Amino acid sequence: MPAWWRPLLNRLALAEASDFTRLPTPERARRESAVLILLGEDGAGGGPDVLVLQRADTLRNHAGQPAFPGGACDPGDTDAAATALREATEEVGLDPTSARVVTQLPTLWIPVSDFHVTPVLAWWHSPHPVRPMDPAEVARVERLPIAELVDPANRLRVRHPSGWIGPAFRVRGMLVWGFTAGVLSTLLEMGGWSVPWPIDRVEGLPGSGSAPVR
Template sequence: MDVPNLTLDDFLSRFQLLRPQPGRSTLNSRQAAVLIPVVRREQPGLLLTQRSPHLRKHAGQVAFPGGAVDASDASLIAAALREAQEEVAIPPEEVEVIGVLPPVDSVTGFQVTPVVGIIPPDLPWRACEDEVAAVFEMPLAEALRLGRYHPLDIHRRGNSHRLWLSWYQHYFVWGMTAGIIRELALQVGFKP
């Protein structure tokens, strides 16, 4: 389904009417959370980061701000907001959390909970140079276009896994990030 004129109100209505359904069970027990920052505009955007090429894990990959839950975090939502502040300077009080998607397993052994939040369009985000190489915004309508995601089936440790692949400008969006965006598109009622 093509969504060229998806407004923020359309997105919010769809998200709130179609509550997230429980996903498949996850295997990992270590908890992590990511923020899916939707930029509040009439034609909303999706804020993404490109991880630093110097990181040990997932170097250079497109990702949402997020990471492991710390003992000091009151909740998964608090962890996602803390990580977003650390990575791209999004103040937690500026995020209107509208819900969460079902958790997904990461290849690094975490159960990752995606937290969906609306952020103001005029935030002066700054990338934490140690963790983030770039911050960019993708039109939400484009991000939610299911036809842009292409499956790749791989076999690892005797199990089959489906990865999703996509490009936006010069950014390669794949793996868990592409899977989460695709899940968000399905959540708000777009059909494959």
Template sequence: MSVPPALARLASALSDPAVRGGLANRSPTFGGSRSAVLVLLSDAQDPTVVFTERARTLRHHGGQVSFPGGRAEPGDPDALSTATREAREEVGLDPRAVHLIATLPMSTLAVSQFDVIPVVGWWHPDRELEPVDPREVASVRIWPVSALADPRNRVRARHPGRTLGPAWQLDELFIWGFTAFLTQTLLRLGGWESPWDEDRVVDVPPRFRSPERQDQSPA
């Protein structure tokens, strides 16, 4: 199935080997737990992006905003299968509704020791997504790229002992870490990014740091 017009620029960029080669923001060790996340956009003129607010009781990245996804299982033949299976288990997404745009290079999250493969796909929303198990996902958040590109929602995240990184303040939520890196890449490659005040620095709120380790970066 052809890529929707609004996503054509993103798809073209992600098919370019030179672009793909510069996307991994952390050198993979290939020794951690294999996992995948699903960066899912809609086919609308102003495409939406699906995020989840993780339950605060989770061991890894509890309370943080992330893309649907998780650890690979032995029966998963590839990263797309892992990402869509996890999305089904977390938010009730039918894997058959997802159309692959690209599978991105693996990155390693040093603190949690996950080797993460981002999977970018699109779908035509025909039903509402909601948490399947509140013990895993507290809420499903869907924002249009216009809101993500709005300079008023963008900040840089400051965390003790870490370099400044991209971040978003949306509603009462704070997006930072690896999720923010992927979101920024999405906007840039899709042609949606607008100039914003990069001198606007905000400390990562305690609520969005992992409960078990306050110095941890999110998936």
């Protein structure tokens, strides 16, 4: 594994849910789920990147919103890693043998859906082309370079109509916010990649709050 993994893994060994959210994780939730945080390299010296998909605009929930591949656990899934890899295979055509599960992050609670979400961190050791497997669910798939995510010009905070304010990234024609942006922001800090950025740059969510910014 590349040397850039080491600082991140050293810090994650001590990580707790409180590092990612101020909300305490209840013992039980309506559903268990998992997402895949797939880190790879572009092979051209560009450094690490992370795989993110964009939900279709026609979905009932999270329409147009960028997210990690993932979803609810199925009865046949042996663990959170199995769920994350299965979902990534179904959503973007990931070959599960091309990725190595490295560790699991603390389970987090999404109160709006009452889901427990376990982020699964994996090393994409053999990258291959991926694409939306069902355009009705996934509109596009992007490998977002860490260098672009930490660029201060691409970072901001967004304000939800409810009053909630959280980190966001405007990159590759997408506005990444919510759960995905919160986890990414923490991982960038833990990996030693983050650089100072203007946290006073706060914008309201465009439109309904789920549409991407072009």
